Amino acid sequence: MSLAFTPPPTQKINHQLASNLGIELSVLRLDLMHPWVNGNKWFKLKYNLFAAKERNYTTLLTFGGAYSNHIFATAAAGNLLGFRTIGVIRGEERLPLNPTLSFAVQQGMQLVYLNRETYRQRHTSALQADLQQRFGQVFIIPEGGSNLDGVRGCMEILSQVNMEFNHVCLACGTATTLTGITLTLNSKQRLLGFPVLKNGEFLVHDINNLLKEYLASGLPKPRSSLASWELVCHYHFGGYAKVNDELLLFSREFTKTYGIPLDYLYTAKMFYGVMDLLQQGYFTRGDRLLLIHTGGLQGNAGMEERLQICPKSL
Template sequence: MSSLFLPPFTQHIENEISRRAGVELSVLRLDIMHPLVNGNKWFKLKYNLLEAKHQNLRTLLTFGGAYSNHIFATASAGNLFGFRTIGVIRGEERLPLNPTLSFAKQQGMQLVYLNRETYRQKHTRELQEDLKQRFGDVFIIPEGGSNLNGVRGCTEIVKDAGTFNTICVACGTGTTLAGIALSLNQGQRVIGFPVLKKGEFLAQDIENLLRNYLGSGLPVPNNSPAPWELVCDYHFGGYAKVNNELLRFAKEFEQEHQITLDYTYTSKMFYAVMDLTQKGMFSKGDRLLLIHTGGLQGNIGMEKRL
């Protein structure tokens, strides 16, 4: 599977804010790995696909919102590796389909809609059994790929953190942060930036993922997770919410560094890092690695909504 993907590379960036603070900034470019299945989404899907194959299941069923990067990536990966895919979408069908769902359908994904109240039960055994009765033998991947297979894949994101002392990543479910924390060396830490309102709840989710993973018998790069923390003040109003300030930042960043940021995740994290650097949160000589988690496809649909 991995032979179809380019290895991510690290790109050093420098601007007036980092120069004044004496802080080194680099970006891990997961966004360049594959034109359709890239970013942290591939890492969260990888071992789920391998397990589905091992179980002889050829249909993947997963969950997501109407603009979900995970739905987009699962549809692409299913088409790429010969799986049938079913996307259970939160809310009612809206026609014409937005670019994300239109693409997923073009990739062969069957779209199924659940009202929001029913969708909130997506983790329950009852709803999952109902879906299996309806669609037959399916391999269920949770929303965002947030399971132990997803964590395992994310332990492979930062294969060589070198002398970076701080890894920064945007958070939706906390799966990526958990995997990274399990892969780091002594003296390194992870800062997660939730992209949704009241993201403090993710701390418990991350603790649960780490505890369950360490007790699962799955490979652990290090015996204990690296220190981690959440900074919850840069959600810009909530998940998939943006304002003109964030859009302006993303456009200026792209012009200066030739790196396109997605509005839902990476632009919020990059904005936060620049703001906190300017405010003196990081010490002179700190070396930060910012994870670009891909998801650029979402910009198209969001720009049409703005």
Template structure:
């Protein structure tokens, strides 16, 4: 945990908590000898699943959105080096990945397999992420996190003490559907929606993986930098009450280029998406 100082914060105090949310989302999802999941070509979830399979001795299968491109990018090359079997769905089929037709076809191809959703976001992932607030040992008012599939925000909000709230920053354009998704995940995990969270839809910078010179180069650009910009902008606009103490969950590494994502024998503990 470290404090970030910026004149745009005014009297708001911002603390950065570095956290491997991918490990949290997998924690209660593992235990089957063969696990399959979905992701894009730079999916941090697939990398984390591949590493877990290598370390704990179970098979992993990654279903990648789009066509295969060789040579593999560093992310998919890492997953394969960890022992993950890669297969591909074209974008039209990938949009139907949750349907019985696609899921039954994958089970027919790969046999007895546990299937995790894209990003690993399900009820078990929510329970893993709900443990994060209990590990913060300073007084705070708001926890912020980037939002891709909604699992991390759903869990953090569910694990908050009374009087605290969570604010997510969507990294997707047109991501209003995430409000329903976070609510669904909380209902599946705990039977109710906590009501202590919100999602900002205004800091996607054009959509997933889109970047801008406005984003702080010290932070991972797809997720984290957008959240940091959003927090600073909201603080500058007076959206936080004076003296508010904000914790930002940093799910990526600082200033880490794609090519240094580690090797199968030395994965960094962070989540460089």
């Protein structure tokens, strides 16, 4: 079971302020791995899909919002690998479908809608039992691929990099990717996570739990002591799926200057945060930063549609 992926390049950013400070910036372009199943999404799906195949499941069921990169990637991967897919979507159905959900349906995904109160129970055994009874034997992948198999897959992300670095910068949603990467760094390296949700400090608890659970599991262990990590929680721009003119302008200018498109929900917020920290003197001379582009560009079309933005006007 495999998909054809392009090895993601590592692209240097010739940023004048960083150069003046003696700091190197590079971007791991996970967005270029595959047209549909790219970014960190494949890494979080990989071992979940292997487990489904090994246990002879033919149907995948997972959860996400109306603009979810995870829903988009699961629909595409499921279609390419011969799985039937069911997407449980937060909120009420809205027609016509936005570009994300329209693509998912085109890939054969069946959409099921839950009101927000019920959706909050998605992790409970009671709701999952109800879904199993309704749809039969389905392999359930949690929202965002946030489980130990997702962590295991994310431990492979930095195997794509052939350069020296001492900082990794990453946007965070469920923090599954951050947890996996933390398990592969060494004690001389540091990871900065930029939560895209308001009040993202709660992720500290989730990350510590995931680390503890993973280290107690029988899954492959890190080769060295864990790197230090930190959450930078004040670049969420109002919360998940919230953007403003300042962020949109930054995204436009960054893409124009460096030729790297950013998604509004995740990478734009992290890149903005890194550039702001540079201005504040947060990093020191000789630091080598690796910024991870986690994909998600598909969501820009839906966001532009929702905000009634013309991409050419950005």
